Amino acid sequence: MAEQIxxxxxxxxxxxxxxxxxxAFETAGLNYRLNVxxxxxxxxxxxxxxxxxxxxxxxxxxxxxxNLPKKTGREVIADIKENSSLTSIPIVVLTTSNxxxxxxxxxxxxxxxxxxxxxxxxxxxxxxxxxxxxWDSLMxx
Numbered sequence: 001m002a003e004q005i006x007x008x009x010x011x012x013x014x015x016x017x018x019x020x021x022x023x024a025f026e027t028a029g030l031n032y033r034l035n036v037x038x039x040x041x042x043x044x045x046x047x048x049x050x051x052x053x054x055x056x057x058x059x060x061x062x063x064x065x066x067n068l069p070k071k072t073g074r075e076v077i078a079d080i081k082e083n084s085s086l087t088s089i090p091i092v093v094l095t096t097s098n099x100x101x102x103x104x105x106x107x108x109x110x111x112x113x114x115x116x117x118x119x120x121x122x123x124x125x126x127x128x129x130x131x132x133x134x135w136d137s138l139m140x141x
Contacts, residue, residue: 006032006135009059011043011076012094013068017117020124021063028128035059040071044079047086059089061135066095090138092131111138 012018018036025032035056037043043064046053066073073093080086090111097116113134118124 004031006030006132007057007060008032008034008063009043009046009061010034010036010063011038011040011068011073012036012063012065013038014065017065020121021128024121024124024128027125028132030128030132038069040068040073040076042070043068043076044071047080047089048083058086061090061092061131063092063094063131066093066097090135092134094127 010018010021012021022034025034035046037046043062045051046056047058047062049056064073064076068076071079073095077091080089080091088111090113092113092115094115094117113131115127115130118127
């Protein structure tokens with residue numbers, strides 16, 4: 001049986017981080033399809049199948065930066081909490097600070113992960129493996 005391709009929506013506005021995480025996912029051997037949007041408004045447009053994302057499939061997992069233009073990651077999470085069709089999407093908050101962990105309050109803690117962006121590529125590869133382990137833990141056995 002073929003390994004499932006993980007459909008990831010990554011909401012990130014830093015092109016350098018985007019390039020690094022793509023390389024880290026590949027180095028870690030993750031089997032994924034990555035859709036990237038660069039602000040919170042675009043994230044909600046994607047998740048609600050609006051505009052140019054009308055035919056987009058819901059992601060299996062969302063990786064979300066908190067410091068975004070137009071609509072912050074906190075606002076995206078608040079919108080998700082208000083939309084029952086989106087609350088089942090696992091969320092990985094990937095940000096530069098460990099001070100905002102309360103942002104996930106009110107969501108299923110088993111379906112949420114809060115990670116601080118590492119400063120080295122080796123640590124980023126390990127973070128990619130951690131995201132894969134988190135996803136694997138959500139799969140039925």
